[in-house]
Every structure is written in C-alpha cells, then in structure tokens.
Amino acid sequence: xxxxxxxxxxxxxxxxxxxxxxxxxxxxxxxxxxxxxxxxxxxxxxxxxxxxxxxxxxxxxxxxxxxxxxxxxxxxxxxxxxxxxxxxxxxxxxxxxxxxxxxxxxxxxxxxxxxxxxxxxxxxxxxxxxxxxxxxxxxxxxxxxxxxxxxxxxxxxxxxxxxxxxxxxxxxxxxxxxxxxxxxxxxxxxxxxxxxxxxxxxxxxxxxxxxxxxxxxxxxxxxxxxxxxxxxxxxxxxxxxxxxxxxxxxxxxxxxxxxxxxxxxxxxxxxxxxxxxxxxxxxxxxxxxxxxxxxxxxxxxxxxxxxxxxxxxxxxxxxxxxxxxxx
Amino acid sequence: xxxxxxxxxxxxxxxxxxxxxxxxxxxxxxxxxxxxxxxxxxxxxxxxxxxxxxxxxxxxxxxxxxxxxxxxxxxxxxxxxxxxxxxxxxxxxxxxxxxxxxxxxxxxxxxxxxxxxxxxxxxxxxxxxxxxxxxxxxxxxxxxxxxxxxxxxxxxxxxxxxxxxxxxxxxxxxxxxxxxxxxxxxxxxxxxxxxxxxxxxxxxxxxxxxxxxxxxxxxxxxxxxxxxxxxxxxxxxxxxxxxxxxxxxxxxxx
Numbered sequence: 275x276x277x278x279x280x281x282x283x284x285x286x287x288x289x290x291x292x293x294x295x296x297x298x299x300x301x302x303x304x305x306x307x308x309x310x311x312x313x314x315x316x317x318x319x320x321x322x323x324x325x326x327x328x329x330x331x332x333x334x335x336x337x338x339x340x341x342x343x344x345x346x347x348x349x350x351x352x353x354x355x356x357x358x359x360x361x362x363x364x365x366x367x368x369x370x371x372x373x374x375x376x377x378x379x380x381x382x383x384x385x386x387x388x389x390x391x392x393x394x395x396x397x398x399x400x401x402x403x404x405x406x407x408x409x410x411x412x413x414x415x416x417x418x419x420x421x422x423x424x425x426x427x428x429x430x431x432x433x434x435x436x437x438x439x440x441x442x443x444x445x446x447x448x449x450x451x452x453x454x455x456x457x458x459x460x461x462x463x464x465x466x467x468x469x470x471x472x473x474x475x476x477x478x479x480x481x482x483x484x485x486x487x488x489x490x491x492x493x494x495x496x497x498x499x500x501x502x503x504x505x506x507x508x509x510x511x512x513x514x515x516x517x518x519x520x521x522x523x524x525x526x527x528x529x530x531x532x533x534x535x536x537x538x539x540x541x542x543x544x545x546x547x548x549x550x551x552x553x554x555x556x557x558x559x560x561x562x563x564x565x566x567x568x569x570x571x572x573x574x575x576x577x578x579x580x581x582x583x584x585x586x587x588x589x590x591x592x593x594x595x596x597x598x599x600x601x
Numbered sequence: 602x603x604x605x606x607x608x609x610x611x612x613x614x615x616x617x618x619x620x621x622x623x624x625x626x627x628x629x630x631x632x633x634x635x636x637x638x639x640x641x642x643x644x645x646x647x648x649x650x651x652x653x654x655x656x657x658x659x660x661x662x663x664x665x666x667x668x669x670x671x672x673x674x675x676x677x678x679x680x681x682x683x684x685x686x687x688x689x690x691x692x693x694x695x696x697x698x699x700x701x702x703x704x705x706x707x708x709x710x711x712x713x714x715x716x717x718x719x720x721x722x723x724x725x726x727x728x729x730x731x732x733x734x735x736x737x738x739x740x741x742x743x744x745x746x747x748x749x750x751x752x753x754x755x756x757x758x759x760x761x762x763x764x765x766x767x768x769x770x771x772x773x774x775x776x777x778x779x780x781x782x783x784x785x786x787x788x789x790x791x792x793x794x795x796x797x798x799x800x801x802x803x804x805x806x807x808x809x810x811x812x813x814x815x816x817x818x819x820x821x822x823x824x825x826x827x828x829x830x831x832x833x834x835x836x837x838x839x840x841x842x843x844x845x846x847x848x849x850x851x852x853x854x855x
Contacts, residue, residue, distance in 0.1 A: 303653055303668030329682065330668070330732050351732035355629045355666035356853075361729040369717075369727040378716060381652055381733035382686035389683060401690055405777035406735060407762045411721050445778040474673040475654040476681040532670040592670040594662065598853060 280468055280519045281496065284315040284569055287518035291456050291488045292316055295323040295345075297424060299388070299452065299486060301459030301479040302529060304332040305354050305537045307472075309460040311525035311569045312492050316458075317341040318563055325424070327452050328352075329384035329478060332362065333529050333545075339374065340364030340555055341563070346375035346414070348452075350384050357542040363549040377413030377429060383449045385478050390451035391485030397431075397448040404432065404445055426450040457486035460526045462534060464493040465502040468516030471509045474532030474591060480510045492520040494534050522569050524581060536584040536593035541576070543600065605836045607790045608855050609844055610809050612638050613836050615745055615788050619699060623647045626689065626737045628702035629666055630854065631747045635701055637663065637848050642840055650688070652733035654680035663849055667733075686736050695740035696782060702734045703747040706759045709803045709823050710773070711746065711766025711784030711796060713738070714759035721761055731763035738764045743785040750789035755821035767801035791817045793833060794825065802826070807833035 282290075292298065302308040313334040316324075323345045328335050330351035336358070338344050352365035360366065368374045379387070386398040403409050412429040419425045431448045438444075459479045463471040470491055472479055483489050491511075496519070502509060524531075528541035548558040566572045573581065586592050608631075615635035619625060621644040627636040636649045637660050650656045651667040658664075659675030673679050688694045704713035705728050715731055717724035738744050744766075748754055766784045768777050775781075783801070787794040792808035804826035805814055814827040836844075849855045 304666040306666070306668040306670060330729075332666075349730060351730045353729040355669075357665070361727060366727045370724060372723055378730050380731050380735045381682055382690070382736035385682040385686060401739065401778070401780070403735060403739065404765075404779060405762070405768050405773070406731075406765055407716070407721070408731060408735060411761070413722070474670060475668065475679050477653055477668065478682050480681065481683065530670045532673050536670060537665075586670070590661070590674050592662075592674070597851075598665065599851060 280516060281466060282518055282520065284311055284520050284522065285319070287490050287520050288312065288315045288319055288321075291490055291518055292321055293455070294321055296455040297325045297327065299327040299454040299457040299482045300331060300334050301457065301477065301482055302332070302334065302526070303330055303475070303477045305357065305542070306530045306532070307460050307477075307479070307526050308332060308334040308529040309458045309492050309525065310334055310527055310529060311522040311572070312458045312460070312490060312520065313337055314563045314572065317343060317559065327384070327454055329381045336362040336364045336549070339368050340549065341559060344374055348377050348379060348384070350379050350381045354542060357546055363546070364555065367550070375414060375418060378408055379449070380408060383408075385481065387449050387452045388478050388481035388485050390449070391453040392481045395451060397450050399446045399448055401446065403447050409447060452485055454482075454486045456488040456490060457482045458490045458492075459483055460492045460522075460531065462493065462531060463495045463497045463502060464491055464516070464519050465497050465499045465513070466519075467499055468513035468519055469499070469502050469509050470511035470516065471502060476510060483511050484515060488517045489515055490518040490520065491516055492522040492525040494523050494525060494531055496521045524573055525569065527576065527581075530592065532591045533586055533588065535581070535586050536596050538580065538584050539596065539598045540580060602835060603838050603841055605841055606855060607809070609836055609841060610833070611747065611788050611790060612844065612855065613840050614793055614807070614833055615701060615747065615786070616642055618745055618786050619644045619647055621646045624694070624698045625649050626698050626700045626741060627651065627667070628732070628734060631703060632701040633664055634849060634854050635745075638840075638844055641843050641847055650685060652682060652685045652737070654682060654685050656680065663853055682733075686733070689737055689740040692780070695780065696742040698737070698741040700734070700737040700741040700744040701747070702737070702744070704764065706754055706756055707746065707748055707787065708756060708759050708766070709825065710768060710770060710801055711787065711803065712759055712762050712768065713746065713764040713766065714761045715763045716761040718760050735764045738766070738784070739779050740782070742782045744783065745786045745788065746784055748787055748789045750791040750817065750820045752820055752822050755823050757823055767796060770801045771799065773801070791820065792830070797826075805830040807831055809833050810835050
C-alpha cells in the first residue's frame with residue numbers, strides 16, 4: 275500500500291474500517307488518551323451492533339454505549355474515576371436496564387487476552403482469579419456463545435499445570451485470545467508511514483493494536499519519518515500494522531494526552547450533569563457530536579480558552595495547578 | 602489536640618500501616634492519598650506503582666485515576682499493564698507488594714465485591730467492576746482495604762466475589778491455588794479491623810478517638826470480635842500539616 279494513502283480524515287477512516295457488528299477494541303485508560311475524535315465519528319456515522327473489548331475504560335466506552343452503538347462488552351472496569359463515582363454513567367445504566375450483554379474480566383486477564391491475540395496464540399495462562407466469581411459467573415449465555423462463532427465457547431478454563439502435576443501450582447486459569455476487527459487508539463505522534471510513538475504510559479494500547487485486523491490511529495502530531503526514526507527506542511508500533519492515520523490535535527479531549535494536554539475537568543463535570551438523564555444525554559450528543567461536522571468544529575465549540583487552560587507543562591506532562599474541584 | 606476530619610484519620614491510619622521500603626500498589630481515591638501520605642510522612646523509601654505501568658511515581662500532585670498523567674511524571678519506568686501485573690504475579694516481587702484499594706461490600710474473610718448488588722446478570726446496582734484489584738489481591742504479600750462503615754457493606758456473603766481475601770478461612774487461599782498473602786487491614790470511618798492469624802476472621806483492632814466498639818458493631822451485618830479493640834492515636838499536627846499543605850492543598854479528597 276502506498277504510505278501516503280494511510281493519512282485520511284476522520285470520516286473516511288471510520289467509513290472504511292469500522293462496520294456495523296464489528297468487534298472493536300479501544301485504547302487508553304479511564305480519563306487518559308481515549309480516542310475521542312474517532313469515537314465521536316463512529317457515533318456520528320450511526321454504527322450499530324458493536325462488540326467492544328476494553329480493560330479499564332472511561333469516556334469513549336461510556337459514550338459509545340450511551341449512544342446505542344454497542345450490543346455487547348467485555349470489560350474489567352467501566353468509569354472515569356472521580357468524574358463518575360460508582361462507575362461509568364451510561365455503562366451502569368445500560369447494565370442495570372438490561373440493554374447490553376456484558377462479561378467481566380480483570381485488567382490482567384484483558385491484558386493477556388490482547389497479548390495472546392497479538393502473539394497469535396489461542397490463550398494464555400494466569401494465576402489469579404481462582405475462587406472468584408470472575409471465573410464462576412459467565413456474562414454471555416450458551417446460546418449467545420453458540421450463535422456467534424467469534425465468541426469462545428467458554429469464558430475461561432481452569433486446568434492442571436501439565437508440567438508439574440504434583441507441584442505447588444496445580445491449577446491455572448486460561449483466558450482466550452482477542453482478535454478484534456479493528457482497534458482504535460490515540461497517540462501523541464505518528465509519521466506518514468504509520469510508525470507510532472506513545473508518550474507516557476502505554477497501558478495495553480500496543481497489544482490491542484497488534485491484535486486487531488485493522489488499526490486506526492489518531493494523533494496529536496504528524497511528524498516526519500526522519501524525526502521519528504532519530505530516537506526509535508521511543509516508538510512502539512511497526513508502521514505496516516497501521517491502516518489509517520488521522521491527524522487530530524486534541525483528539526483525546528476531554529481525556530488527557532501526556533505531554534500535550536491534561537484532562538478537562540470542566541467538560542467532565544458537564545458530562546456528569548448531563549449523562550444520567552436520557553433527555554439531557556441526548557442534548558449532550560446533539561451539542562458535541564451530532565451538532566458538529568468535523569473535529570475542527572468540535573474544538574471551536576470547546577473553545578481556545580479552555581484548550582489553552584489544559585495545555586500541558588512540557589516538563590511535567592500535565593497542567594500543574596489545574597482547577598479540578600467539583601462544581 | 603488539632604481538629605481533624607474522619608477522612609484525614611482514615612488516610613493516616615492506612616499510611617501508618619505502610620512500612621519504609623514497601624512496594625505499594627494503589628487504586629484510585631483514598632488509596633492514592635494514603636500511599637502519598639505514607640511516602641511524605643513515615644515511609645519515605647516506599648515505592649508507589651500503578652497497574653497502568655507507572656513505576657515509582659513522584660506524584661507532585663494528587664492523581665484522579667491510576668491512568669492520570671500525574672502518575673507518569675518522574676517515574677523510573679513508564680510501562681504498561683503487562684509490566685505491572687507481571688511484577689505482581691512474579692514470585693520474587695509479588696510478595697513484597699502491599700495493595701491498597703476500596704470496595705462496595707466485604708465479608709468476614711476480607712473477600713470484596715466491586716462489581717454489583719443483586720443478581721450479576723440483572724443487578725440492582727452496577728459498579729465499575731474488579732479492574733486490577735482482583736489481580737493485585739491475588740498476588741500481593743498483604744492488602745489494605747478502605748470501606749465505608751455501613752451495615753449493608755459488611756455482609757455474611759458478598760453478592761459477587763470480585764477480589765479474593767482469605768476466601769473461606771484457614772488454608773483457603775492455598776486450596777484456591779493462590780500464593781501466600783492476603784488482607785491484613787480494613788480501614789473505615791470509625792476504626793480499623795484486622796484478621797485473626799488462626800481463623801482468618803475479621804476482628805476490631807482499633808477505634809478512632811470518641812468511638813465505642815459497639816458503635817462499630819452496629820454498623821455491620823456480621824458480628825465480629827470486639828474484645829481486642831484499642832484506640833487509634835489521633836493525627837498529629839505534623840501529619841495533618843503535611844496532608845493539607847503538601848498532599849492535597851486543593852482539598853480534592855480530604
């Protein structure tokens with residue numbers, strides 16, 4: 275593929291690589307580096323029936339569920355920490371209302387499931403979880419598992435360690451690999467070829483990226499190939515794994531992007547007010563998702579003043595002294 | 602004696618439990634501020650690390666989440682989840698870790714529920730889920746648990762066992778295939794509970810100044826041993842000053 279073809283706008287990237295019913299994995303963690311610009315576009319294009327894989331996820335996950343794009347989730351933690359005490363607002367509502375199928379895992383399990391997918395093995399072993407309901411209670415019933423060949427027949431399996439039958443680790447849990455149709459992530463820098471540089475914590479973005487058939491990366495900065503190759507130790511994802519590159523400065527807003535901008539407490543507080551009620555949630559979507567036609571329009575709506583208030587200190591990576599109090 | 606809030610007392614009770622040199626795995630909220638308090642007050646050589654991959658975070662400001670950019674500054678390594686959970690599952694490093702986190706429900710053996718109230722498939726109330734706490738509590742040498750002292754939170758049987766404690770008592774963890782270790786301390790807004798070395802059952806260890814052991818018992822569905830309860834020393838001026846001026850000047854948690 276011609277490298278130049280990978281750089282495209284939001285609408286084209288989502289149209290080409292995200293389809294109704296797809297299995298989608300989302301990068302980032304609670305309030306940091308959620309691929310928000312891509313998420314808004316998925317909602318704008320009215321994608322339906324998505325099956326979502328995340329570990330600890332926040333804003334993008336909550337919005338996709340609330341907007342009705344999602345049929346099923348595999349998850350370990352849904353929430354935006356102090357901005358949604360008790361859990362992600364639309365995530366909780368969807369489960370309590372019986373609106374979506376869901377299955378719980380732990381963060382380490384989801385990590386190993388993405389890693390298994392990235393390495394091409396069908397499962398990986400893990401020592402935790404024995405005796406917990408995470409092992410005992412399966413979210414998806416047999417009928418759903420049978421009706422969908424993409425879903426493993428079992429949630430997980432407890433087996434004897436085949437190497438030391440009488441040893442101290444007799445039981446071990448196996449968790450199945452995840453290979454999504456598409457993974458969406460937001461990174462600080464990407465070059466035209468697709469080499470990805472994530473600054474700060476990578477969470478499981480790299481494993482999620484490599485496990486997927488298609489990979490869309492939005493970035494704050496498109497940089498020259500010579501520049502990104504000057505310090506290749508800092509890069510994580512080989513360029514040939516990337517299918518679409520979308521340049522979206524502040525593309526993780528209102529979540530943080532280490533070294534570039536902090537999370538936006540003002541916007542999170544607004545969401546906290548508007549998300550619980552179906553009517554005001556719809557108003558939120560109308561204001562910030564359907565009411566804008568592009569990422570640039572979204573940023574205009576947020577406003578230059580607010581964006582400059584959350585601009586990160588380059589040394590600290592966040593905005594020191596940012597007013598994070600509740601309203 | 603200086604004035605203090607119950608939250609400050611709770612944070613300091615947890616911080617006092619952290620020893621110098623401990624490797625501290627912490628969750629969100631109270632856990633985070635307790636770990637910071639320990640590092641600034643009584644355990645300057647403790648190492649704070651997060652499931653998200655931040656190793657020895659400097660925490661100049663209080664993070665809101667374990668994924669907050671504030672955990673990434675000045676670390677020795679910024680890695681990812683695989684690295685952090687690897688440190689926990691690793692048989693040489695895991696036992697050196699002390700985990701701190703909160704829960705919605707707890708039973709007498711320190712098993713925790715952070716998932717739901719009621720039926721799992723159609724819950725009355727859904728919570729975030731087990732996140733990384735289940736993994737951490739499975740491998741860490743010891744764990745500290747923050748709880749709100751309410752009857753419905755201290756129950757005979759948790760609605761969903763998200764995170765293992767001592768499971769059903771002596772030998773329970775070994776039988777379940779888990780390494781040694783387990784919960785050592787439960788911190789509430791009224792006092793501190795520990796677990797008996799033999800039975801692994803919760804007992805009241807300390808109450809905060811002005812609180813009677815019976816008052817604590819009234820706020821629990823389960824009955825626990827109150828006979829060993831002593832009084833937790835109140836916060837000192839030095840502890841409070843550090844907490845208010847260095848750790849949480851914006852009063853985000855305290």
